[in-house]
Amino acid sequence: xxMEMEEIxxxxxxxxxxxxxxxxxxxxxAALHVLMKFVGSMSSALEQVSGRGANAIVYQAGKxxxxxxxxxxxxxxxxxxxxxxxxxxxxxxxxxxxxxxxGQEGYTIESGDKTEVKLLFMDCVVRQTLRRTGLPQKGxxxxxxxxxxxxxxxxxxxxxxxxxxxxxxxxxxxxTLTIKWGGK
Amino acid sequence: MEYLSRKxxxxxxxxxxxxxxxxxDEDACVGCGSCVDDCPNNVYQxxxxxxxxxxxxxxxCMACLSCHExxxxxxxxxxxxxxxxxxxxxxxxxxxxxxxx
Ligand code: SF4
Ligand code: SF4
Numbered sequence: 001x002x003m004e005m006e007e008i009x010x011x012x013x014x015x016x017x018x019x020x021x022x023x024x025x026x027x028x029x030a031a032l033h034v035l036m037k038f039v040g041s042m043s044s045a046l047e048q049v050s051g052r053g054a055n056a057i058v059y060q061a062g063k064x065x066x067x068x069x070x071x072x073x074x075x076x077x078x079x080x081x082x083x084x085x086x087x088x089x090x091x092x093x094x095x096x097x098x099x100x101x102x103g104q105e106g107y108t109i110e111s112g113d114k115t116e117v118k119l120l121f122m123d124c125v126v127r128q129t130l131r132r133t134g135l136p137q138k139g140x141x142x143x144x145x146x147x148x149x150x151x152x153x154x155x156x157x158x159x160x161x162x163x164x165x166x167x168x169x170x171x172x173x174x175x176t177l178t179i180k181w182g183g184k
Numbered sequence: 185m186e187y188l189s190r191k192x193x194x195x196x197x198x199x200x201x202x203x204x205x206x207x208x209d210e211d212a213c214v215g216c217g218s219c220v221d222d223c224p225n226n227v228y229q230x231x232x233x234x235x236x237x238x239x240x241x242x243x244x245c246m247a248c249l250s251c252h253e254x255x256x257x258x259x260x261x262x263x264x265x266x267x268x269x270x271x272x273x274x275x276x277x278x279x280x281x282x283x284x285x
Contacts, residue, residue: 033274101225102243120246122266132272167224169248171268174224 033132040133043141054140062144066151073156079108079115079179082156089152094145095123099174113181118166121145121173137168146175153179204245205263210236212259219251219260227251 046054098107099120109116153161166174215235225244247265
């Protein structure tokens with residue numbers, strides 16, 4: 001296959017933060033697709049080698065990312081505020097909103113020392129990666145986001161959290177975030 | 185298609201979710217009931233007389249579109265929903281396919 005490549009040439013001096021990224025939007029698209037294929041095949045290889053252990057590995061990786069990302073966020077014990085802040089950190093690539101069925105009054109459900117809230121993930125780069133590589137949803141890669149959310153909520157609220165997948169679709173996925181009050 | 189930044193989306197959504205409008209093409213529906221079984225929010229019900237699916241609870245539709253994937257006859261249309269960015273589409277492959285087709 002013929003490949004058109006535009007070489008970027010320039011004079012380089014030692015620099016701390018490069019100002020220019022170089023490349024066109026098509027280059028970023030190509031890089032994204034290579035990464036998607038790479039991450040997708042890594043995930044299925046992990047699953048092949050370590051079975052359900054793959055979920056735990058990816059979960060831990062996500063959790064670490066979540067803790068790191070949320071370190072700069074303001075600590076709060078207000079779940080809605082925490083979710084809004086986390087939404088900013090997760091950005092438009094993991095665009096989520098709180099969701100409730102029409103018959104339910106508020107977004108949160110309290111039971112004992114636990115609070116539950118349903119989150120609808122509308123944009124998700126993990127879902128796109130799975131579709132790119134033909135992998136089913138709810139597999140190890142989904143545990144990345146699971147870990148990420150749990151790590152971030154633990155960091156911001158200093159409590160224990162868990163995220164369960166209720167339903168997945170090609171356009172949105174519904175998850176339940178449960179937080180347990182009373183410290184780590 | 186309309187593209188919104190996260191801030192714009194937040195503003196739009198804080199005004200409340202818009203009810204999803206769902207349309208069923210009754211000529212296309214083969215009455216398999218897969219959408220009824222698949223939808224977690226009981227949006228569909230089979231019409232016992234016509235044996236076609238009917239929308240009975242559009243308010244609870246979250247536009248996940250898993251029903252679109254399961255329907256063998258692509259009988260449903262969801263209007264004015266948030267469309268997830270489909271970054272997985274390889275436009276180069278699509279261009280080649282379009283030329284072939
Ligand atoms: S989009 Fe999802 S919630 Fe809406 S009708 Fe289809 S399966 Fe149900
Ligand atoms: S899945 Fe499609 S064909 Fe089957 S009942 Fe539902 S709308 Fe009709």
